[in-house]
Amino acid sequence: MEFNPNNPVIKLLMKGMHLNETGHVDEAAETFLQAWNEAADDFEKSISAWYIARQQTAIPDKIKWYETALGHALESDNESTKGSFITNLYSAIAENYKLLGDIEKAERYDGLALASISQPIDKGPFYHGTRADLQVGDLLTAGRTSNYQSELVMNHIYFTALVNGAGLAAALARGEGAERVYIVEPTGSFEDDPNVTNKKFPGNLTRSYRTQAPLKITGEVTDWLKQTPEQIQQWREKLANNKGEIIN
Known part of the structure; x- marks a missing residue:
């Protein structure tokens, strides 16, 4: 599966983004959760979980959802969830562990983020x-x-x-x-x-x-x-x- 703006889950995420940008935060959160519940594969689940993570107010909840997104991204066979997306997730998890004061885990994920930065591995065509x-x-x-x-x-x-x-x-x-x-x-x-x-x-x-x-x-x-x-x-x-x- 590839990124498709007409995909029902992607359309829900885009709707959630618009709701969030226009100040309808609670409705946006519900829409992102609906996308998660309707996600049918690791590709859709990883993206949905990323948006849910960003909506959380409690740091442990952010970490839980970012780690959920990471797990599905690593399991996905979709090239779209590799590269910079993985780096993004490692960095987000590290930043939230820093906010919790867990420096050991923050440094671990910072290291994983740094190690994941490279030229795109996409083989095409x-x-x-x-x-x-x-x-x-x-x-x-x-x-x-x-x-x-x-x-x-x-x-x-x-x-x-x-x-x-x-x-x-x-x-x-x-x-x-x-x-x-x-x-x-x-x-x-x-x-x-x-x-x-x-x-x-x-x-x-x-x-x-x-x-x-x-x-x-x-x-x-x-x-x-x-x-x-x-x-x-x-x-x-x-x-x-x-x-x-x-x-x-």
Whole structure:
């Protein structure tokens, strides 16, 4: 299973986030708990438990739910719950043990957090969505203008391990060409996309990455979940209303 905004549990979590942001804290807590109760696998349970942990007021309860999230994340076979999500959980547990005054356990989890920091371990395959007409063997490079802020020249080239995410990027890309999703191979090191990692959701659930090295096109896919015109318009409105600065 991969991250999908239409997943019923993810939709509940997004609803809970909105309730929390608008001051309906008790309703948000109930919604996060509903997501936990409806979660069907380790992927869904780990994310739901993370949100429940953040809602707790008592430190021991926070630790209990963060450790629950960690246990399910470690058991999950979903790449989305690895890497920065695991680091995030180790760090949160360490911080709460510090608040309890349990320095021994805090140092243990700090050490686990530090040991978990590394280049993303995602093996792909990787995809890049665009409207450009390209060929196998072509190289995608940084230095192009952003699809979301036309005055911004990007220092990185972006890609994802989720074909549907690349399809959405293609639909939102500037230009009049057909939506294209290419299979790409990084030619150098890459990192989690900081514009999405540990933002609304913990870790890098969308498996989005960036690199300053070229991406080599090795193929093309034509089958992905297409968004409806209404959904695309909603995404465009979200992007237009997003006042956050792009980390470049």
